[in-house]
Amino acid sequence: MADLLKRPFGTHGKVHRITPESAGWRYVGFDLIKLRAGENWAEATGGNEVILVMVEGKARITAAGQDWGVLGERMNVFEKTPPHCLYVPNDSDWALETTTDATIAVCKAPGKSGHEARKIGPEGIELTQRGEGVNTRYINNIAMENEDYCDSLLVTEVFTPPGHWSSYPSHRHDEDDYPRITYLEETYYHRLNPANGFGIQRVYTDDGQLDETMAVQDGDVVLVPRGHHPCGAPYGFGMYYLNVMAGPLRKWRFVPAPEVEWIMERDAQ
Numbered sequence: 001m002a003d004l005l006k007r008p009f010g011t012h013g014k015v016h017r018i019t020p021e022s023a024g025w026r027y028v029g030f031d032l033i034k035l036r037a038g039e040n041w042a043e044a045t046g047g048n049e050v051i052l053v054m055v056e057g058k059a060r061i062t063a064a065g066q067d068w069g070v071l072g073e074r075m076n077v078f079e080k081t082p083p084h085c086l087y088v089p090n091d092s093d094w095a096l097e098t099t100t101d102a103t104i105a106v107c108k109a110p111g112k113s114g115h116e117a118r119k120i121g122p123e124g125i126e127l128t129q130r131g132e133g134v135n136t137r138y139i140n141n142i143a144m145e146n147e148d149y150c151d152s153l154l155v156t157e158v159f160t161p162p163g164h165w166s167s168y169p170s171h172r173h174d175e176d177d178y179p180r181i182t183y184l185e186e187t188y189y190h191r192l193n194p195a196n197g198f199g200i201q202r203v204y205t206d207d208g209q210l211d212e213t214m215a216v217q218d219g220d221v222v223l224v225p226r227g228h229h230p231c232g233a234p235y236g237f238g239m240y241y242l243n244v245m246a247g248p249l250r251k252w253r254f255v256p257a258p259e260v261e262w263i264m265e266r267d268a269q
Contacts, residue, residue, distance in 0.1 A: 005214045006221040027246040028185040029108030035098045042095035049111035050088040057102025063094035064117035078193045082122035109152035109246030137166040154245040163235040169260035170228035184247040186224040190216045197237030228257045
């Protein structure tokens with residue numbers, strides 16, 4: 001069985017730490033930090049660029065020699081309001097002091113050119129609908145390919161209503177063959193509403209060599225090294241996930257699973 005489902009290893013401090021070495025891939029890193037009001041945290045970026053996402057709560061942040069003030073607004077991720085985020089380039093550092101209890105995602109991938117640090121959102125991030133029917137979900141794009149201030153990172157939030165599917169129709173981005181498809185590793189940080197529920201995520205390849213179906217709990221992370229990766233939210237439970245993607249080319253191009261390609265063709269009409 002592939003080791004793709006990662007449970008948090010605590011409730012305080014750094015509760016997730018995904019590195020390329022631990023994941024068995026080359027590009028994506030993901031940490032999750034949970035702090036109480038008045039606590040401090042600081043790190044150097046090293047060779048990575050970083051996007052700090054204020055998932056919940058507020059913190060005063062300094063980074064790359066600047067004071068960025070207090071970032072954060074939503075106290076519960078399911079408010080669905082745009083997140084406050086901060087881009088920090090490679091070979092830099094960042095530090096924060098929480099002003100409320102806070103959950104901070106640290107999204108990482110190789111940095112190359114040393115872009116300037118900058119705030120991302122909430123201005124310019126608009127909750128948008130994708131899909132239709134029970135495939136409807138809502139997206140907060142944080143840093144997708146039309147934003148040019150990243151070297152590697154692609155980051156987005158997705159809200160899936162109860163009883164709906166997302167990351168669907170099933171698709172993969174596991175080959176370096178642009179413009180047909182790009183190679184992108186991906187992490188999913190899941191939250192559920194109510195928190196005592198569960199969601200479903202499947203990760204599978206066309207040849208069946210990888211085929212895992214996981215019951216995700218509130219706070220879990222799923223690794224997607226290759227293959228298709230749809231998610232389902234059971235009736236009664238809303239699902240949130242934060243996606244982090246990176247690869248050799250900062251483009252998101254995918255190929256649908258053969259069994260659902262007709263759905264994409266139909267919906268495109």
